[in-house]
């Protein structure tokens with residue numbers, strides 16, 4: 337009996353990709369702020385975030401006038417001010433209190449980068465970056481077409497002829513593929529999206545000082 341197995345193909349139906357207008361990789365503050373702007377314009381936006389929680393790390397603790405102006409434009413400013421503390425003097429970096437509490441350097445409010453013609457130039461606002469992310473997410477999730485999927489790690493992308501972008505994602509349910517009109521890489525300085533597109537990320541390393549980020553409780 338001749339064997340025909342070599343000619344048999346399993347029946348594969350045409351692939352039906354989940355489609356979104358915009359897929360944003362990375363739900364850090366950059367992505368979330370952009371996503372909020374899309375949502376406010378009623379544009380469907382899906383976030384794929386690699387971590388199982390949003391922004392639990394401690395990084396930014398204050399926002400300059402130029403950033404505050406951007407918060408104001410999207411209606412975030414009041415919530416950020418309410419959650420944080422206004423500082424109109426500037427900031428100082430010191431050695432620890434238990435040591436000699438020596439002033440290492442300071443940035444007075446007059447030296448802080450300003451937004452031209454802004455009425456917010458006389459202050460900075462202190463809020464933890466993790467809190468800021470929650471505020472932006474809370475506001476954005478009021479829009480139906482805004483969703484964040486956690487534990488979804490971007491693995492690769494490709495653009496087809498008509499201009500759709502196909503995206504590969506590693507999820508708790510296995511590998512998935514989706515399609516979008518636009519894909520935005522907001523997955524930080526080590527961006528996998530940039531790497532997938534072979535775009536070199538221009539960066540440098542500070543060699544002359546070290547920065548340690550920690551949280552303190554100050555009554």
Ligand SMILES: Cc1cc2nc3c(=O)[nH]c(=O)nc-3n(C[C@H](O)[C@H](O)[C@H](O)COP(=O)(O)OP(=O)(O)OC[C@H]3O[C@@H](n4cnc5c(N)ncnc54)[C@H](O)[C@@H]3O)c2cc1C
Pocket residue numbers: 361362363364365366367368384385386387390391394395396397398399400403465488489490491522523524525527528529547548549
């Ligand atoms: C110590 C320190 C202090 C700072 N202080 C200040 C400050 O006081 N004020 C200020 O304005 N800025 C400050 N910054 C800068 C600020 O923290 C950054 O500008 C900000 O985090 C950039 O946000 P982002 O959303 O671009 O990136 P990130 O916050 O890094 O977010 C990127 C997101 O992408 C996700 N991701 C990564 N890879 C993938 C993948 N393959 N698939 C899906 N998701 C992925 C990550 O999990 C992360 O959630 C500070 C930074 C540091 C390090």
